[in-house]
Amino acid sequence: MTTASVSGGAGTPAAPPPRLPxxxxxxxxxxxxxxxxxxxxxxxxxxxxxxxxxxxxxxxxxxxxxxxxxxxxxxxxxxxxxxxxxxxxxxxxxxxxxxxxxxxxxxxxxxxxxxxxxxxxxxxxxxxxxxxxxxxxxxxxxxxxxxxxxxxxxxxxxxxxxxxxxxxxxxxxxxxxxxxxxxxxxxxxxxxxxxxxxxxxxGEPPAERVPLLRVAALPGIGTVLSVTLTLLVGHQVMYTYVAPFAKDAGFGRTGLVLLVFGVATVAGIWLTGALVDRHLRRTLLGALALLAAAMLALGSWAGHAAVLLTAVALWGVAFGGAPTLVQTALVDASGTANADVATSLQTTVYNAGIAAGSLTGGLILGSSDSEALPWTTLLLITVTLLTVAAGHRRAFPPGRPSDVRADLRANAGHD
CATH class of the missing domain: 1.20.1250.20 (MFS general substrate transporter like domains)
Structure with a gap:
């Protein structure tokens, strides 16, 4: 690559990135x-x-x-x-x-x-x-x-x-x-x-529409969907029943706990927005590791109010950017031409994860006590972390992948 191609022309500085609409x-x-x-x-x-x-x-x-x-x-x-x-x-x-x-x-x-x-x-x-x-x-x-x-x-x-x-x-x-x-x-x-x-x-012209099953079978899509499912189940196990957990830990101010979580998610979104386009994989791994650490703290030391609120804040920061990270990974894997179909799959998985997490947490709460909730979430988040770490390169690449639309069109004649 020549200097001119980097700078936009001899002696001309590179054009700034386009502003967001x-x-x-x-x-x-x-x-x-x-x-x-x-x-x-x-x-x-x-x-x-x-x-x-x-x-x-x-x-x-x-x-x-x-x-x-x-x-x-x-x-x-x-x-x-x-x-x-x-x-x-x-x-x-x-x-x-x-x-x-x-x-x-x-x-x-x-x-x-x-x-x-x-x-x-x-x-x-x-x-x-x-x-x-x-x-x-x-x-x-x-x-x-x-x-x-x-x-x-x-x-x-x-x-x-x-x-x-x-x-x-x-x-x-x-x-x-x-x-x-x-x-x-x-x-x-x-x-x-x-x-x-x-x-x-x-809309998509009929000749260019990739069937739903082919979109689901694209490299990386299954990995992103499985990560979405285990992440949401794990989060919802704890989030649905955070009120009884906080009460059992001796901290009855559930409103304050939820406020801390909500404010922290805003910080998580801001941080994710600054990093996602350059470091998607590392940011997601870091968020999952932070979420695991928060659950470890809640499972071990939730009886201390300062630890509980700090752990909830870390949980909020980690989870705040998670939807952005997994949905960006999904669009990267599917290509923008197939993003609506791929996202419909993720929407279904997302709702299934919320329902399964709430049900799982309820069963745990009914059969034991709330102290088991963060450990269950920790297990699921660990599985999620390992899935991302070992995941397909198309799902969570180290850098920004190219759009796969051209690949799909090139392969359309081979079906």
Whole structure:
């Protein structure tokens, strides 16, 4: 390589890396925020919603379960069915679906109608999550892909750390219906933002569509999906039951524990965004090692409040950037042309991991005591760490891989 090719011309300094299209990426991040807020809001409003809907708090809790189940079932088939359509209308349709579902929830006094609205919202969620990461990846050059995905997925953390407490506060002030009306209105306003700032991309022409099974069989995809599953199961085992764990450890201020975790995840996202494009593999290995150390500390010394809060903070930093790391690895392995299909697979695995982790933690808590939770998580995170360390080079490469779209087209004639 000549000096001129490095500098952009004799005596001419290299061009700076292109700036991120922040307005469009923040619109996608707000879509992620809206989806998470819609999904989890009933969990914080159980005592308020149950009397108005004439059901028990447990049945209100099923509104979260129904959403997750619909999202789990819809992600792959809907993504496959819609992949030929232009991307921005599909995104706008999903947002309008959220607006309609949240509006019905805010107005309904029937549990059956509310449950149907939640199923609709779950279908919209499955569609949205399958396309957000791929959309972000197509908006930037490959060398900025990880940072763009980090911006979009920051909406998840902000929803958990700020959106849900704000929704609960709004319900305290104006009633639970106002808490659902707010994301309905914001989803409509977000459509305008998306229409103005998010670029339109065409759907996949039939001749260029790679079948779902071939995408799943691409080198590295299986490894990334297995890492996603064990990571989420391990995290959810502990996170779902952090309140009884903290109480049993002698620290009853669960709100403070969750606040520390939430703030730390923001730091984790920022740190990941700075490193993911240059050091994806090392950053993921470091995050998993930090998470393992946090679980070791919680399992051994959680009775000391300072140790507990420090370990929770390390856990938050480590896990905060994990979605960005695994989803960036998935897009790198699949190529941007197949990112929506690959992400639909990951969305399904993600929801399965959350459900399996919550179930596993509940079984552990029912058969022993909460002290076993961090050790179970440590075991699963160790398995995840070893999988990444030994994983396929396409899954977790030391540097930025090239897009595999050309490889797929070159191999299309050999099937």
């Amino acid at each position: 922040l307005s469009g990426l923040l619109a996608l991040s707000t879509a992620a925020f809206t989806a998470v807020l819609t999904e989890l809001l009933p969990a914080g409003l159980l005592p308020r919603m149950a009397p108005d809907l004439g059901v028990s708090e447990a049945r209100v809790g099923y509104l979260v379960t129904g959403y997750a189940l619909a999202s789990f079932l819809a992600a792959i088939p809907l993504t496959a069915a819609l992949r030929g359509l232009p991307r921005r209308p599909v995104l706008i349709g999903a947002l309008l679906g959220f607006a309609a579902a949240d509006t019905v929830t805010a107005l309904s006094s029937s549990y059956g109608l509310t449950f149907a609205a939640r199923l609709t919202a779950g279908v919209m969620g499955g569609t949205l999550w399958a396309m957000l990461v791929g959309y972000a990846a197509r908006m930037v050059p490959a060398e900025r892909r990880g940072r763009a995905i980090a911006v979009v997925l920051a909406g998840i953390t902000l929803a958990l750390s700020l959106g849900l407490p704000a929704g609960t506060a709004l319900a305290d002030a104006l009633g639970w219906r106002a808490a659902f009306a707010a994301p309905a209105v914001s989803a409509v306003l977000l459509v305008v933002w998306v229409r103005r700032r998010v670029p339109g991309f065409p």
